[in-house]
Amino acid sequence: xxxxxxxxxEVSSAxxxxxxxxAYPIARKPIFSTRVQRAVxxxxxxxxxxxxxxxxxxxxxxxLPAADQQxxxxxxxxxxxxxxxxxxxxxxxxxxxxxxxxxxxxxTTQFQLVRSxxxxxxxxxxxxxxxxxxxxxxxxxSSSYSVNGATGIVTFAAAPPSGTAVSADFSxxxxxxxxxxxxGLEQFMNRIWRAKEVSFRSLxx
Numbered sequence: 409x410x411x412x413x414x415x416x417x418e419v420s421s422a423x424x425x426x427x428x429x430x431a432y433p434i435a436r437k438p439i440f441s442t443r444v445q446r447a448v449x450x451x452x453x454x455x456x457x458x459x460x461x462x463x464x465x466x467x468x469x470x471x472l473p474a475a476d477q478q479x480x481x482x483x484x485x486x487x488x489x490x491x492x493x494x495x496x497x498x499x500x501x502x503x504x505x506x507x508x509x510x511x512x513x514x515x516t517t518q519f520q521l522v523r524s525x526x527x528x529x530x531x532x533x534x535x536x537x538x539x540x541x542x543x544x545x546x547x548x549x550s551s552s553y554s555v556n557g558a559t560g561i562v563t564f565a566a567a568p569p570s571g572t573a574v575s576a577d578f579s580x581x582x583x584x585x586x587x588x589x590x591x592g593l594e595q596f597m598n599r600i601w602r603a604k605e606v607s608f609r610s611l612x613x
Contacts, residue, residue: 422494429471436465460530463610469603477601489589495581503579512568521560532560536579543572584608
């Protein structure tokens with residue numbers, strides 16, 4: 409891509425590499441955006457800008473052999489810092505089973521993959537493997553539906569009958585971008601490096 413080129417709405421299939429030396433604690437937090445207008449009476453009007461939270465991770469690697477250091481550096485460089493997006497497999501939050509994704513009405517053929525987080529149903533925009541799709545708890549033939557890997561939308565060849573519970577088993581990624589435009593690496597032994605902070609946020613695409 410030429411310098412100065414605007415990022416278009418295209419998605420990457422690059423997956424954040426699994427590296428040894430990942431240190432604890434691993435920081436993860438939800439981020440919200442709420443606009444608050446307060447009247448002179450003290451009454452507040454609040455407007456939420458995000459329909460779902462943006463997730464932010466902060467990782468540190470205390471031990472990076474030369475090969476892993478090059479892998480991490482090359483991955484960030486190939487993303488051009490925060491320019492390009494990538495997929496992150498959170499090892500503690502990456503799959504669901506028998507997840508309800510909708511109810512048939514006899515006409516709708518498309519259903520968005522979601523995962524339940526307490527009372528929140530969060531869309532899954534980057535599915536990894538969809539192992540089963542169920543209608544009223546009965547697994548369907550894979551030839552009867554398709555899954556869009558860039559949107560997480562399941563499309564049936566025939567609309568599920570009215571009142572049919574639609575659910576699925578699947579694993580998923582978070583689509584992210586790096587927060588920083590650079591990476592701080594320290595060499596503390598011969599051919600051994602560390603990265604004190606690698607931070608990134610999830611995206612709505």
